[in-house]
Amino acid sequence: MAKILLVEDNEMNRDMLSRRLTRNGFEVIVAVNGQEGVDLAVAQKPDLILMDMSLPVLDGWEATRQVKGNAETAAIPVIALTAHAMAQDREEAMAAGCDDFDTKPVEMPRLLSKINAFLAPG
Numbered sequence: 001m002a003k004i005l006l007v008e009d010n011e012m013n014r015d016m017l018s019r020r021l022t023r024n025g026f027e028v029i030v031a032v033n034g035q036e037g038v039d040l041a042v043a044q045k046p047d048l049i050l051m052d053m054s055l056p057v058l059d060g061w062e063a064t065r066q067v068k069g070n071a072e073t074a075a076i077p078v079i080a081l082t083a084h085a086m087a088q089d090r091e092e093a094m095a096a097g098c099d100d101f102d103t104k105p106v107e108m109p110r111l112l113s114k115i116n117a118f119l120a121p122g
Helices: 011-023 034-044 060-069 087-096 108-119
Strands: 003-007 027-031 048-052 078-082 100-103
Touching (some): 003 011, 003 034, 011 027, 034 048, 034 060, 048 060, 048 108, 060 078, 078 087, 078 108, 087 100, 100 108
Parallel strands (some): 003 027, 048 078, 078 100
Protein backbone atom coordinates (compact mmCIF):
# COMPACT_ATOMS: atom_id res chain seq x y z
CA MET A 1 0.00 0.00 0.00
CA ALA A 2 1.54 3.29 -1.11
CA LYS A 3 1.86 5.99 1.53
CA ILE A 4 0.82 9.53 0.61
CA LEU A 5 1.59 12.61 2.68
CA LEU A 6 -1.21 15.15 2.28
CA VAL A 7 -0.12 18.65 3.31
CA GLU A 8 -3.32 20.70 3.44
CA ASP A 9 -4.50 23.35 5.92
CA ASN A 10 -8.15 23.49 4.82
CA GLU A 11 -10.10 21.00 6.93
CA MET A 12 -12.79 20.29 4.32
CA ASN A 13 -10.22 19.69 1.55
CA ARG A 14 -8.09 17.57 3.89
CA ASP A 15 -11.05 15.44 4.99
CA MET A 16 -12.38 14.92 1.45
CA LEU A 17 -8.99 14.11 -0.06
CA SER A 18 -7.85 11.79 2.72
CA ARG A 19 -11.12 9.81 2.59
CA ARG A 20 -11.04 9.49 -1.19
CA LEU A 21 -7.36 8.51 -1.25
CA THR A 22 -7.93 5.91 1.49
CA ARG A 23 -10.89 4.51 -0.48
CA ASN A 24 -8.53 4.19 -3.47
CA GLY A 25 -6.14 2.02 -1.48
CA PHE A 26 -3.58 4.52 -0.21
CA GLU A 27 -2.28 4.99 3.31
CA VAL A 28 -2.66 8.71 4.08
CA ILE A 29 -0.60 10.79 6.50
CA VAL A 30 -1.78 14.35 7.09
CA ALA A 31 0.08 17.57 7.85
CA VAL A 32 -1.74 20.88 8.42
CA ASN A 33 1.14 23.27 7.69
CA GLY A 34 4.33 23.35 5.65
CA GLN A 35 6.72 22.76 8.54
CA GLU A 36 4.75 19.74 9.71
CA GLY A 37 4.83 18.51 6.11
CA VAL A 38 8.62 18.75 5.94
CA ASP A 39 8.98 17.04 9.33
CA LEU A 40 6.61 14.19 8.38
CA ALA A 41 8.34 13.72 5.01
CA VAL A 42 11.63 13.11 6.83
CA ALA A 43 10.10 10.95 9.59
CA GLN A 44 7.66 8.88 7.48
CA LYS A 45 9.34 8.72 4.02
CA PRO A 46 6.05 8.70 2.07
CA ASP A 47 5.91 7.41 -1.50
CA LEU A 48 4.40 10.71 -2.70
CA ILE A 49 3.52 14.15 -1.31
CA LEU A 50 0.44 16.21 -2.20
CA MET A 51 1.46 19.76 -1.28
CA ASP A 52 -0.96 22.64 -0.94
CA MET A 53 0.92 25.81 -1.87
CA SER A 54 -0.93 28.26 0.42
CA LEU A 55 -0.01 27.00 3.88
CA PRO A 56 0.57 28.54 7.30
CA VAL A 57 3.94 28.46 9.12
CA LEU A 58 5.87 27.51 5.96
CA ASP A 59 4.28 27.91 2.53
CA GLY A 60 4.19 25.04 0.05
CA TRP A 61 6.94 26.50 -2.13
CA GLU A 62 9.42 26.67 0.75
CA ALA A 63 8.30 23.32 2.17
CA THR A 64 8.89 21.72 -1.24
CA ARG A 65 12.33 23.37 -1.52
CA GLN A 66 13.25 21.91 1.89
CA VAL A 67 11.96 18.41 1.00
CA LYS A 68 13.82 18.46 -2.33
CA GLY A 69 16.94 19.92 -0.70
CA ASN A 70 17.23 17.07 1.81
CA ALA A 71 19.05 13.97 0.51
CA GLU A 72 16.71 11.74 2.57
CA THR A 73 13.55 13.08 0.89
CA ALA A 74 14.73 14.55 -2.44
CA ALA A 75 13.49 11.59 -4.51
CA ILE A 76 9.91 11.72 -3.17
CA PRO A 77 7.59 13.02 -5.91
CA VAL A 78 5.71 16.19 -4.94
CA ILE A 79 2.45 17.20 -6.64
CA ALA A 80 1.49 20.81 -5.99
CA LEU A 81 -2.19 21.42 -5.21
CA THR A 82 -3.37 24.97 -5.63
CA ALA A 83 -6.39 27.08 -6.45
CA HIS A 84 -4.01 29.30 -8.45
CA ALA A 85 -4.34 27.99 -11.99
CA MET A 86 -2.27 30.50 -13.96
CA ALA A 87 0.70 29.32 -16.05
CA GLN A 88 3.02 31.36 -13.82
CA ASP A 89 1.78 29.47 -10.74
CA ARG A 90 2.65 26.17 -12.40
CA GLU A 91 6.10 27.49 -13.35
CA GLU A 92 6.73 28.70 -9.77
CA ALA A 93 5.67 25.34 -8.33
CA MET A 94 7.94 23.47 -10.74
CA ALA A 95 10.81 25.88 -9.99
CA ALA A 96 10.37 25.14 -6.26
CA GLY A 97 10.91 21.45 -7.05
CA CYS A 98 7.39 20.10 -7.52
CA ASP A 99 7.24 17.17 -9.92
CA ASP A 100 3.71 17.95 -11.09
CA PHE A 101 0.89 20.41 -10.53
CA ASP A 102 -2.86 20.04 -10.07
CA THR A 103 -5.54 22.64 -9.52
CA LYS A 104 -8.32 22.93 -6.99
CA PRO A 105 -11.06 22.06 -6.87
CA VAL A 106 -9.48 18.65 -7.26
CA GLU A 107 -10.79 16.39 -10.02
CA MET A 108 -10.17 13.01 -8.42
CA PRO A 109 -9.79 10.92 -11.62
CA ARG A 110 -7.18 13.37 -12.96
CA LEU A 111 -5.31 13.50 -9.64
CA LEU A 112 -5.36 9.70 -9.26
CA SER A 113 -3.96 9.38 -12.77
CA LYS A 114 -1.05 11.65 -11.84
CA ILE A 115 -0.45 9.82 -8.53
CA ASN A 116 -0.50 6.42 -10.21
CA ALA A 117 1.92 7.59 -12.92
CA PHE A 118 4.49 8.45 -10.22
CA LEU A 119 3.90 5.27 -8.23
CA ALA A 120 3.90 2.85 -11.19
CA PRO A 121 6.81 0.40 -10.98
CA GLY A 122 9.70 1.13 -13.32
